[in-house]
Amino acid sequence: MSDNKQRNPNSIYQVVYHERRNYLQNITSSLLLITIIVVTISCVRNNVPAEFYLKSDLEFLTKDNKYFVAYNDSSSSFSGGLYQTTLRHKSGIHSAFSTPKSAFILSTEIAEVYRDSYVDIEVWKQGENAHLVCVLPETKDYFSTSEVVETDTSGWQKLHLTFYLPPVKEYYQLKFYVWNSGKDTVYYDDVSLKVIKNKPFPEYSLPAFYVELDTSAMMSLMETRIKAFKAGILQSSEDGDWVEGFVFADNMDMKAKLRLKGDWLDHLHGSKWSYRVKLKKEFSWNRMKVFSLQNPMARLGVNEWFLHQLMMSEGLLTTRYGFIPMTLNGRNMGLYAWEEHFVKQLVESQNRREGPILRFLENALWDTRVLDDKKMMNNKKTPVFQAAAIEPFASGKIAEDSGMFQQYLIAQNLMYQYKNRLAKASDIFNVEMMAKYFAMADVFLARHSIIWHNQRFYYNPVLCKLEPIAYDCYSDIGLEDQEKNSIWGFQHQDLTQPDEFIMIHELFNDTVFSKSYIHYLTKYSNVDFLDSVFSHYQPKTDYYDSLIKREYPEERFFKSNVLVNAQKIRDLMPAFEKQVNEMKMENRKWKNNPVQNQKYDSVLPAFFAPNLVLAYKQKVAGDSCLLKVKSFFPDKIIVLGVGKTSKKLREIVVPVPDLNGSCNGIPAETSFYVNNEKTNYLFFSITSSDEVFSIEINPWPEPNGAMSPYQELISTFPFPDTSIISKVNGNKVYVKGGKNTIDHPIQIPAGYVVNFEPGTTLDFIKKANFISYSPIIMRGTPDAPVVITSSDFTANGFAVLQAEGRSQVEYARFENLNTLNYKGWVLTGAVTFYESDVDIKHSVVYRNQCEDGLNIIRSQFLTEDVTFDYTWGDAFDSDFSNGLVLNCKFTNLGNDAIDFSGSTITIQNVTIDKASDKGISGGEMSHLTVINNTIKGCNIGIASKDLSVVDVTDTKILDCNYGLVLLQKKPEYGPGTLYFNQSTIQNPQTEMLIEVGSMVIKDGTEISGSVKEASNLFY
Structure with a gap:
């Protein structure tokens, strides 16, 4: 969810809710005056049932002519009878009018509306500047809309306001009215007010997803829900608040664990709650193990589904997403959206190797939301961005798997570089995927997904780089308003962007990224491209749209909005492209860094402390480990000790370390040794509270932005390396002929073609490796093959990665090779082709010393007359590829x-x-x-x-x-x-x-x- 969920006045789903959830932050004096005026002219309804419906066509008045009578309930009425008129009408022969002098009419007051209810209000109007308003005086919530949702043939326009009353108090007082804020007369007709306690859901004939929970589990979820409403937000951990249950789908009965999910409380409205579902080990559904079930409109209905499909078709990682009816304990719950969670099946299902998935931890951000809701922040600031730790999903598995652990250490440093703008985008990310991500966010009005704490990244272990995982593209508020900045890159000119976008600026300092971004922005905003994709997905889009509309009539597909926005992008593109080509943005410095110049709170409530203190295992030596503790909390921190669990302190730290309060976002730090066996949680207190806090200790060192193995190789061993390269002629690279001994890594950048002469022998020793990002041409002969060998059996492999153009290998011999294993960057093949098409003919792979002799990934290939002999592991391993294996021989193999x-x-x-x-x-x-x-x-x-x-x-x-x-x-x-x-x-x-x-x-x-x-x- 966005941390800046401001209502867009041009949104198709606009409902002005001046407080995002439970409390009104700022009610201006004019609004207070409006409420006072309306109270004096309202009709009060007492002793109302839990559900009721009031409707008036403004035809009938009370005896004193002051009020309009609800024709379905004569005990209820609406103010403004003196303004009845026959000049205009939608139904019957009467309507009501308001002028600037009589701006507030049709008011009514309900003394007691039950909690956990939905309120739905409608009125038809003719005229401008009309507002449909409802106030809850006791909680100071204020709801309003001026958006027209329907227009009839006579020019009458409907205003529709709906909201939810949370379960934080037993009853609510409700005041409703219409307000003319303009200078002209407005006419109103056919007003209705409906309160629904048990919202009905449409029945669907589709196969459903069934959830069965026992009474204990339901009570536990209810308790969690009530706590969330009282706190103002739902904060769930991956380890806590789970209940046991059963789910049934596709003729399968499956054991599962469930918990409530979501941040904003709209995920918990009424009886339609959002859930995270984790299936037990032996089960899966839709080829998923962990997924969410949530209200479709939390992500703007069919729009989220459409963009996920398009992203997948473009090779961009995203969560699998769909819709299904759901039943809870036998009760129909209507249509739900299901969404895959961030586990290994996400990347594997999209043709990637398993690797860590990372995010910025956002708990402190939601603490500020709680204070904002309770009007306690006074517009002060908290260093939530600086304190946002980098965290993996499935942290327990990563801590236990040495290979994944090493991958995560690299990945977290890459994210640290991104957060702190320490390296170029093209050195941190798979830049093509990052460019696609931002281009799609621009064209399809999905910038909600690029807000810092909505970003998710996959560490690609083959490339040693991060790839974005796009999700949470839209929110229930509506489409992002990009009218003034349809191209995000142009915002780079404004050096005072908000904190949440601060790290994004550096992306556009890298011309490699900017040019790729322009390429995909041009592609995705193209009229023919848009016509093609909208046409391709229209049958399913229309189908899902019709399903969602049965429950949410306001659902609307955003095609027209995208087409308008794409035109704006096309209009702006020449100027933006000129700016990038002239390199006006490259390596610009920020004149005003919003993060560094911010003034932060010097006092915060105690409950902030656990999310502003971080602890890391910096080093483990035998039974002891060095802990590092960082505090962004403004009060002094007193470290008490450590423990195996969060409930019991096992080892007291002596002498007691303490940390002075953080100042202006700069953390206080300390380090000390403890017994490693007892060190899973850190216990501490603060001077302003007697409470003892415990936080989980990260079982890895703090990230520091250290260079990745890839970055280290390209910076330490620059191109061209004259020990192996004889000449570079334009885009052609020529490897030295004859026999060459190489004792250091060789890197060939993209944009070339690498040529090997017949009879060339490269002997890689002392763990040397060969990595090319350009295609290779090996034209050996039967009598003079190209030989890639390692006389000391230590060579760190021969790899071609993301080469544009097809490699050709003929009469070559790859022997005695190990695989790349450089400071945590580990491949599996002695010879590797990744996203690099290749033909290999009349060649030999012999006596490799690693998991795979030949490993081809995400590529098209031909292997013809290739001999694989005496391999330690698999001879030929290929993942996510298309190819031919013809006339090959495999002998004496250690595995497959x-x-x-x-x-x-x-x-x-x-x-x-x-x-x-x-x-x-x-x-x-x-x-x-x-x-x-x-x-x-x-x-x-x-x-x-x-x-x-x-x-x-x-x-x-x-x-x-x-x-x-x-x-x-x-x-x-x-x-x-x-x-x-x-x-x-x-x-x-x-x-x-x-x-x-x-x-x-x-x-x-x-x-x-x-x-x-x-x-x-x-x-």
Whole structure:
């Protein structure tokens, strides 16, 4: 959610709510005067039922002619009877009018409206500057709208105001009226006021998502909800407030944990609450393990779904998103939006390798919201941005996995660089994805997603860079108003932007980013592109729009808004592009840094302390560890000790460290040693309170912005390196011919073509590596191959990453290589091609010393007449790729011969001899076509798992322990399928091992699986 949720007066969903949730921050003296006036002319309704409906067509008056009678309830009335007129009318023959001198009419007062109720008010009007207003005097909430939601053929316009009464008190007093704020006469007709206690939801004929919770679980959620309303906001931890339950969907009964989710309290209105759902280990739904269920209008209905689909089609990471009816304990709850959470399935389902997902922790921000709501801040400031710790999702898993831990250390320093503007965008991010992210936010009015605490990042372990994960594109407030700045990059000219955008400015100091941003801004704002995508998604957009409108009639797809905004972008683009091309923005310094020049609170309530104090394990040595504590709290901090849990202090720190109060956003710091075995939580107090606080200690060092391994390599070993490069001619790079010994890393930047002569030998020693961001051309010959070797077996691999243009490798030999393993940047292949198309012919991969001999990821490839021999692990591993494997040989392999995941591959005329595990393996929705192959002496001949389809024809499987194995390895996938036509299995120990749900179709005959939990036999 945005931390600056201001109502946009031009929004299609505008409802002016001068206080964002429970309390009015600033009611001007004029509004107070209005309320006083209205009280004196209101009709008061007492002893009302929990639900009621008042409606008047302004035809009938009380005997004294002062009030309009509600025709469905003669005991209720609206003021302004003296202003009845026949000059205009929508229905009947009468209406009411107001002038500047009689600005407030049609008022009514309800003395007692039950809590947890919805109030819905409508009036039709002719004239300008009319406002529909409702005041809750006791809580000082003020609601108003002047937005027209409907116009009839006679020119009458409808105003519609709806709001919710939270469960913080038993009853509310309600005062309603219309207000003419202009200079002309306004006419009104057909006024109605409805109070709904139990809001009904439409029934849908679609398959639903069922949630079943016992009484204890429901009571726990209710208690959490009431606490949230009393606090003014819902703050949930990933570890707390969960309840056990069952969910049912797609004919599956699943055990789950649930908790309430959301920050703003609109997620908890009425009975339609938002939930985070975490399925137990063996279950998944829609190939997700953790996801949210929430009100569709919390993200502006179908608009969020549309943009997520478009982002995915453009290769930009985003959460999977959709709609489904929900039932809670047998009660229909209407339509919900479901959204994937930030776990590994998110990136894996979008063809990325698992890596840490990070965010800026925002708890202190929500503390300020609580104070704002309670009118306690007095417009002072709190260093929430500076104190926002960098935090991973699934922190427990990261702390326990040494590989993920190292990846996270790199990732958090990259985020620290971003936050503090310490490096160029192109050195921190996969710049193409970052440019797409910002361009889409501009064109599709989705800047809500780029507010600092809404940003999420995936650490790409192959590139050693961050990628954005776009989500939370819209809020319930409506579309962002970008009328004055349709191109975000132009805001770079304003050096006094708000704090929440401060780190974004530095992106546009990098011309590499700005030019990529311009490219995608041009693409996405193009008329033909927009026509194409709107047309492509229209059937589903219309369908979901119709479903949502049944419950939320105000739902509207934003196509027209986007088209208008795109035109503005096209108009501004030449000037912006000229500015970037002239490099007027590169390396600009900020004249006025809003963060550094801000004046902060010198006094804060005690409850701020836990979210303004941070603790890190800086160093672990044996049984002890060095803790670092930072405080952004203005009061003095007294460290008491540490403990294994948040409930009990186990070790007292002596002498007692203390920290003086933070001053103007500059933290106080201290460090000390403690016993590592007892150090999960830090206990401390503050001088202004007797309360003892506990916070979780981050089990990693504090980020300091240290260079990433990628950044270190490109800065330490610049291009061109004359020890290996003979010349550079335009965009052509020539590697030295003959034999060369390389004892340091080699980096080739993007924008070139790297040429190797026949007979070239590169001997990489002392952990040297070769990384090229440009395509390579190796044209060896049978008598003079290109040889990439390592005489001391330490070479850190040969990698081609994100090269534009297809690499060509002929008559090459890759031998004795290990993989890249440089200060936490670790790949798996001795030879790696990532997002780099390649043809490899007549070549050899021999005696590699790492997990994969050849690893091709997110690429198109051809491997023809390639020999893989004596590999330590897998010979050929490909992920998320398309390709051909033709006439290749695999012998003496330490693990799999061919292991393909998420790929579409044809394997033909291949010989596999002696693979310690699988001959051919298809996983994670792969589609393999296997023709005329021989597989001999393997543990498993062919495996199909996790929704893969393997189509085998004219293939022999000889002397394998298992001929065919089909199973489901990961719960978020499903069973495997294998077609076995005109093929044979000879001399197996087990011909076919097929798990329940999987299937072999042998020459047209279906063979269903009968083995339960087959994956336990192999993994």
